Amino acid sequence: MLKVGAAIVLVMAFAAIAGPMLTPFDPVQQELALRLSGPTWGHPFGLDELGRDILARIVAGARISFLVAVVVVSVSAVVGTVFGSIAGYFGGLLDDVISRVTDTLLAFPGLLLAIALVAALGPSLGNVLFALTIIGWVGYARLVRGQVLRAREFEYVQAARALGARTSRILLRHVVPTALPAIAVQATLGMAGAIIGEAGLSFLGLGVQPPTPSWGTMLNGGRAHLLDAPHLTLFPGLAIALLVLGFNFVGDGLRDLADPKRKR
Amino acid sequence: MLHFLIRRILLTIPVVLGVATLVFSLIHLVPGDPVQAMLGESASPADIVELRARLGLDRPLLVQYGAFLKGLTRGDLGTSLRTSQPVAAAIAERMPATFELALVAMAMATLFAIPLGIIAAVRAGTRVDHAATTLALVGMSMPNFYLGPLLAIVFSVGLGWFPVSGRGTPAHLVLPAITLAAPLAAILARMTRASVLDELHELYVLAARARGVSRFRAVMIHAFRNSLIPIVTVLGLQFGAVLTGAVITETIFAWPGVGRLLIQSIGFRDYPLVQGCILLIAVTYVSMNLLTDLLYGLLDPRIRYE
Numbered sequence: 001m002l003k004v005g006a007a008i009v010l011v012m013a014f015a016a017i018a019g020p021m022l023t024p025f026d027p028v029q030q031e032l033a034l035r036l037s038g039p040t041w042g043h044p045f046g047l048d049e050l051g052r053d054i055l056a057r058i059v060a061g062a063r064i065s066f067l068v069a070v071v072v073v074s075v076s077a078v079v080g081t082v083f084g085s086i087a088g089y090f091g092g093l094l095d096d097v098i099s100r101v102t103d104t105l106l107a108f109p110g111l112l113l114a115i116a117l118v119a120a121l122g123p124s125l126g127n128v129l130f131a132l133t134i135i136g137w138v139g140y141a142r143l144v145r146g147q148v149l150r151a152r153e154f155e156y157v158q159a160a161r162a163l164g165a166r167t168s169r170i171l172l173r174h175v176v177p178t179a180l181p182a183i184a185v186q187a188t189l190g191m192a193g194a195i196i197g198e199a200g201l202s203f204l205g206l207g208v209q210p211p212t213p214s215w216g217t218m219l220n221g222g223r224a225h226l227l228d229a230p231h232l233t234l235f236p237g238l239a240i241a242l243l244v245l246g247f248n249f250v251g252d253g254l255r256d257l258a259d260p261k262r263k264r
Numbered sequence: 265m266l267h268f269l270i271r272r273i274l275l276t277i278p279v280v281l282g283v284a285t286l287v288f289s290l291i292h293l294v295p296g297d298p299v300q301a302m303l304g305e306s307a308s309p310a311d312i313v314e315l316r317a318r319l320g321l322d323r324p325l326l327v328q329y330g331a332f333l334k335g336l337t338r339g340d341l342g343t344s345l346r347t348s349q350p351v352a353a354a355i356a357e358r359m360p361a362t363f364e365l366a367l368v369a370m371a372m373a374t375l376f377a378i379p380l381g382i383i384a385a386v387r388a389g390t391r392v393d394h395a396a397t398t399l400a401l402v403g404m405s406m407p408n409f410y411l412g413p414l415l416a417i418v419f420s421v422g423l424g425w426f427p428v429s430g431r432g433t434p435a436h437l438v439l440p441a442i443t444l445a446a447p448l449a450a451i452l453a454r455m456t457r458a459s460v461l462d463e464l465h466e467l468y469v470l471a472a473r474a475r476g477v478s479r480f481r482a483v484m485i486h487a488f489r490n491s492l493i494p495i496v497t498v499l500g501l502q503f504g505a506v507l508t509g510a511v512i513t514e515t516i517f518a519w520p521g522v523g524r525l526l527i528q529s530i531g532f533r534d535y536p537l538v539q540g541c542i543l544l545i546a547v548t549y550v551s552m553n554l555l556t557d558l559l560y561g562l563l564d565p566r567i568r569y570e
Contacts (some may be wrong), residue, residue: 015400070337071269109545112545115511116286119538227421233414245401248405
């Protein structure tokens with residue numbers, strides 16, 4: 001599964017990078033006379049409600065999805081790891097404050113907080129990145145806090161402390177690395193979550209705004225044409241589902257590697 | 265048990281207060297003047313002053329916060345800007361539809377996923393298991409904003425079996441409930457498989473088999489019963505995901521619930537209604553988590569004494 005997932009992600013990443021070479025059409029160029037026409041040899045995925053080539057828009061949308069996944073996951077992982085390590089290592093009041101903040105953020109189910117934030121801040125790609133990061137870092141903080149609490153008691157960590165090593169060195173060299181496999185698994189699954197999050201917000205009209213091509217925005221545009229042009233929905237949705245499946249396969253595979261017991 | 269109960273309920277209070285604070289601060293996150301944003305560019309200065317006073321936004325922040333919390337304790341969530349209806353009443357009108365959808369979806373997911381998870385665990389490593397595991401991963405990867413329209417294309421537009429939108433007959437419920445149930449069923453099937461598989465390796469199952477208990481009985485009466493605790497927990501914790509999923513599902517199928525109300529009120533910049541909907545969903549989620557925890561403590565005595 002790991003290999004299948006990696007292959008899917010790599011092919012989609014290649015499509016995002018090589019974008020303009022894969023299709024001769026501009027993702028925002030309109031051919032109004034051909035609007036809503038179905039797949040043909042010239043336009044394998046057909047044209048949308050404004051006569052734009054759907055393949056070109058999916059390829060351009062892949063860039064947005066990868067951008068969101070990479071930015072949200074890397075910022076969330078760094079912020080979460082910093083706060084989680086501080087909470088777990090120092091304990092006391094710092095731990096209490098950080099834990100209450102994470103508890104409050106976790107009290108909002110899934111995307112709801114992101115919807116609330118974007119509703120207040122206004123729909124834009126920047127606000128989507130901000131909102132998804134606000135809900136994203138909490139998971140890493142919880143995970144790393146738990147791992148650090150455990151690692152703090154390891155003998156080699158206590159030995160480093162006894163030798164007079166600085167706290168930052170103990171954390172960076174000895175404690176945080178023990179959490180890296182778990183962070184890697186969470187980050188891979190987090191990529192899938194970020195892609196679904198962006199697409200979901202854009203589908204609701206709260207994310208990336210037209211004419212910028214995003215898979216969620218494309219699905220939103222297809223809603224009005226389920227009856228006469230289902231290809232507007234089929235292809236962008238397939239792209240989302242495939243990429244998310246790819247990341248989920250990789251995440252699951254990594255988790256099995258990190259924890260052989262789960263393989264049974 | 266009483267000690268556990270009180271401690272767990274007390275721990276929920278700061279979380280609910282945090283949720284209320286975040287919901288309160290939403291209106292202050294609006295860039296620029298929130299009142300101008302609500303009324304639009306062409307609003308007259310007099311209208312702006314009037315609405316600002318009506319919402320209490322002309323008072324100091326702490327006073328506003330105090331009034332907001334005081335209102336919450338009385339169940340007063342403010343008034344909708346668009347319809348002038350009390351927010352609590354507007355939400356109460358839509359709540360039965362959301363709960364109907366959520367409960368039917370959860371029942372569907374449970375009825376489908378638990379047998380699938382048990383079969384996958386009993387046949388672990390075989391093709392049946394691989395097929396079930398892959399199906400679950402596909403289910404988890406299929407976002408509801410894709411599954412919903414896809415089901416509508418096939419079963420409403422293509423076959424004409426079910427209506428594509430609205431609420432009224434049981435037929436209206438089928439497609440939205442399946443859309444909402446799919447990701448939950450996927451998670452539940454994976455959890456059931458892992459949990460039953462863990463129990464199947466326990467010595468008491470082997471002992472039961474050695475005593476001549478049939479394979480079916482050993483799985484269902486012994487292993488499955490003991491693996492129910494984590495399954496019940498997942499089901500409780502996933503209720504929040506179902507509520508968020510309802511926001512999207514209700515929008516797709518024009519289902520007149522709280523989720524659709526939330527998206528509509530965001531479109532109209534009706535911030536009191538947005539705050540009310542978000543608060544209701546978050547508080548329902550927190551209460552469900554509390555209930556799950558209490559149930560967990562009731563089912564497994566080890567939890568209470570920790």
